[in-house]
Amino acid sequence: MTLAKDKVGIISCSGEDLTEGTISRVATRLVLEKLRPDETVTICLPLFLAGSEDERAFARVFPTIAVDGCSKKCAETGTMKFSGKPIATIVVSEIMKKYPQLKVKSKERLSAEEMKTVMKVAEEIATKVDEVLCKKSKE
Amino acid sequence: MQEEQRVNSQLIDKEKIAIVACAGMDKVLGSVVRASAFKIVEKLRPNETVLVCIAPLVANVKPYSELIKKNQVITIDGCAERCATKIVVKSGAKISGRVFAPQSAQKYNLKPNTASDIGPEGERLAEKIAEETALLVDKLCGK
Numbered sequence: 001m002t003l004a005k006d007k008v009g010i011i012s013c014s015g016e017d018l019t020e021g022t023i024s025r026v027a028t029r030l031v032l033e034k035l036r037p038d039e040t041v042t043i044c045l046p047l048f049l050a051g052s053e054d055e056r057a058f059a060r061v062f063p064t065i066a067v068d069g070c071s072k073k074c075a076e077t078g079t080m081k082f083s084g085k086p087i088a089t090i091v092v093s094e095i096m097k098k099y100p101q102l103k104v105k106s107k108e109r110l111s112a113e114e115m116k117t118v119m120k121v122a123e124e125i126a127t128k129v130d131e132v133l134c135k136k137s138k139e
Numbered sequence: 140m141q142e143e144q145r146v147n148s149q150l151i152d153k154e155k156i157a158i159v160a161c162a163g164m165d166k167v168l169g170s171v172v173r174a175s176a177f178k179i180v181e182k183l184r185p186n187e188t189v190l191v192c193i194a195p196l197v198a199n200v201k202p203y204s205e206l207i208k209k210n211q212v213i214t215i216d217g218c219a220e221r222c223a224t225k226i227v228v229k230s231g232a233k234i235s236g237r238v239f240a241p242q243s244a245q246k247y248n249l250k251p252n253t254a255s256d257i258g259p260e261g262e263r264l265a266e267k268i269a270e271e272t273a274l275l276v277d278k279l280c281g282k
Contacts, residue, residue, distance in 0.1 A: 012164055013194055014164055015192040015193075016160065016176055016190050016193075017192045021192070029254065029255045042164045044163045044165045046193050046220075049196075049197040049226060050222035050225040050226050050229075052220065072198065074192075074198040081197070107177055108174060
């Protein structure tokens with residue numbers, strides 16, 4: 001992981017229990033690779049939780065956004081426990097309530113229809129990244 | 140919420156072997172391990188295994204941390220950091236079996252594509268890791 005200025009760390013749950021974990025994971029990768037590749041880095045949640053000092057130091061110094069699949073908010077809880085409160089938390093199950101017409105059932109390969117939901121979540125993450133960086137530049 | 144309740148009720152099953160898989164975001168083998176975990180729990184050994192999400196173990200979500208202390212656990216790690224193993228040990232559980240994905244990748248000479256799309260070789264590797272894990276499950280079940 002390279003430390004750089006004006007980066008936001010995205011800590012995504014990627015939980016295997018629920019489809020929302022898959023949505024968190026795929027949406028986060030969309031943000032990292034397509035929507036905001038120059039402004040974001042990911043922090044590997046298992047590595048962060050297992051005790052990697054590099055990952056934890058990044059999250060102490062740079063703003064982080066936790067992307068959680070469900071109300072357990074493990075990514076947010078873990079970040080708070082080891083580095084500090086994330087600047088924002090996105091809960092996929094809450095976003096999905098706004099789009100009841102969009103359904104996701106798969107936990108592995110998502111269909112084109114399911115990817116529409118993922119894109120909505122990715123767009124919300126990207127908007128949050130913009131808000132965070134805009135706030136930071138004004139400071 | 141209903142889905143969360145279903146997951147919690149599954150976690151009460153004392154007979155099942157807990158599978159704790161790495162699922163790391165930033166390495167391709169994390170994605171491969173995640174895919175293999177679904178293959179074990181949903182296809183190869185659905186009656187003998189339960190998938191335990193890694194993050195709730197550290198967030199100390201009760202059904203998860205209690206299950207791994209009571210049940211047998213197999214960890215599947217995606218890189219040399221061995222986060223799944225470390226987190227299970229830190230949670231106070233004992234590990235009955237371990238699978239190390241980089242070793243399997245080398246053994247079968249399979250190169251997955253990327254973390255976003257593991258590609259055909261990644262899929263085959265996920266199947267191989269799932270099969271190796273299923274054999275461990277059988278051994279622990281006394282088969």
